[in-house]
Amino acid sequence: MSPNDRYLRIAWGITGAGHYLRESYGVMKELKDRGHSITTFLSRAGEEVSKMYGLFDSLNEISDGSYLNEIYLDSNQGSSFPKIGRFNVGRYDLFILTPATSNTVAKIVFGIADTLVTNCAAQAMKSGVPTYVVPVDWDSDVTSEMPYTIDRSKCLSCEDCPPGDSCPNEAITDQIDLLRCKGCGSCVELCRNGAISGGEAVPLKIRKVDSRNTKMLSEMESVIIFRRPKEILSKIE
Ligand SMILES: Cc1cc2nc3c(=O)[nH]c(=O)nc-3n(C[C@H](O)[C@H](O)[C@H](O)COP(=O)(O)O)c2cc1C
Numbered sequence: 001m002s003p004n005d006r007y008l009r010i011a012w013g014i015t016g017a018g019h020y021l022r023e024s025y026g027v028m029k030e031l032k033d034r035g036h037s038i039t040t041f042l043s044r045a046g047e048e049v050s051k052m053y054g055l056f057d058s059l060n061e062i063s064d065g066s067y068l069n070e071i072y073l074d075s076n077q078g079s080s081f082p083k084i085g086r087f088n089v090g091r092y093d094l095f096i097l098t099p100a101t102s103n104t105v106a107k108i109v110f111g112i113a114d115t116l117v118t119n120c121a122a123q124a125m126k127s128g129v130p131t132y133v134v135p136v137d138w139d140s141d142v143t144s145e146m147p148y149t150i151d152r153s154k155c156l157s158c159e160d161c162p163p164g165d166s167c168p169n170e171a172i173t174d175q176i177d178l179l180r181c182k183g184c185g186s187c188v189e190l191c192r193n194g195a196i197s198g199g200e201a202v203p204l205k206i207r208k209v210d211s212r213n214t215k216m217l218s219e220m221e222s223v224i225i226f227r228r229p230k231e232i233l234s235k236i237e
Contacts, residue, residue: 008036008236009068011092011124013117016045017099018053019136019144019204020229024098025055027229028062031236037068039092043104043117044074052147054183074116081116087123094236095124098134098229102210105135109216124222131223132232137210146200147183148176154195163187163196 012028014021032038040063042050050056063071068091072083086092097104097117104118113122124131136142150172157174164172167187171180176187176196187196218225226232 007034008093009091010036010038011041011087011095011120011129012038013041013043013095013097013100013104013120014046014050015043015097015099015101015104015117016049017101017136018049018147019142020099020134021049021053021055022145024134024229025050025058025062027098027232029058030233032062036236038063039068039086040071041116041120042071042073043101043115045101045103046117047073047075048179049147051182052178053145054185056182072116077116079114081119084116084119084123087120087127087129090127092124092129095120095129095131096133096232097121097131098226098232100133100135102135102137102207102213105133105137105210105213105217108133109213109220125220128222132226132235133217133223134226134229134232135210135214135217137206138214138227139206139211141203141205143201144204146198146202147178148181148185148187148196148198149200150174150176151195151197154193155191156193156195158192162190162192166190 010031014024028038040059059071063069077083107118108121113119121131169180169182171177172187185198217223
């Protein structure tokens with residue numbers, strides 16, 4: 001079955017990259033709205049980082065929990081990932097992995113399959129399921145979006161701290177605990193000193209090892225790599 005024949009049963013892997021994370025969620029939603037079904041598989045870091053950027057809860061609009069529309073978390077899939085057997089018995093037409101961290105790309109190209117998402121990739125390839133990947137690290141430096149942070153030069157350590165007092169996740173003390181933060185952003189307006197912000201653009205260098213791994217990934221059987229999540233939309237069209 002080619003990915004163009006009908007509504008697709010898509011398995012979607014999300015790893016812990018801030019880069020292209022928002023765009024990946026946008027593309028997932030678009031494909032869902034076009035009628036495709038999407039099972040979401042999150043690495044542990046993918047779950048954490050999705051929460052930091054305030055995206056995690058929106059997954060329920062994409063994968064509503066019905067059959068082949070579930071959300072699977074690395075943290076509750078054991079070490080043998082039984083659900084991944086679905087690739088071997090033809091339940092999925094396509095595996096999409098975006099964003100793919102440099103860590104996950106490295107594991108895939110060296111045949112390591114010890115996380116939920118790298119195991120999806122391994123079983124998709126072993127079962128001939130087409131695999132579309134957006135590696136975040138290619139050949140040129142990237143600008144990445146940061147989660148919420150406190151600007152130390154603006155924070156006056158007020159005795160009463162409205163952001164800290166009101167944070168629904170108790171994530172703010174003198175710092176932001178990003179493992180508690182759900183990225184709602186309500187703290188930004190509450191800080192009298194304008195010390196909290198999110199989405200700061202930070203330039204990052206691409207390591208040669210990551211570029212090499214991305215090239216190796218592009219040469220793997222049944223894998224197509226894309227520069228940006230949005231390019232997948234026209235491929236499936
Ligand atoms: C806010 C945040 C953003 C991150 N963004 C990236 C990224 O853009 N690319 C990347 O390779 N790793 C990024 N990381 C680091 C990965 O999450 C980390 O390497 C993790 O171990 C990857 O695990 P995974 O590949 O199983 O998802 C980020 C971490 C945090 C906390």
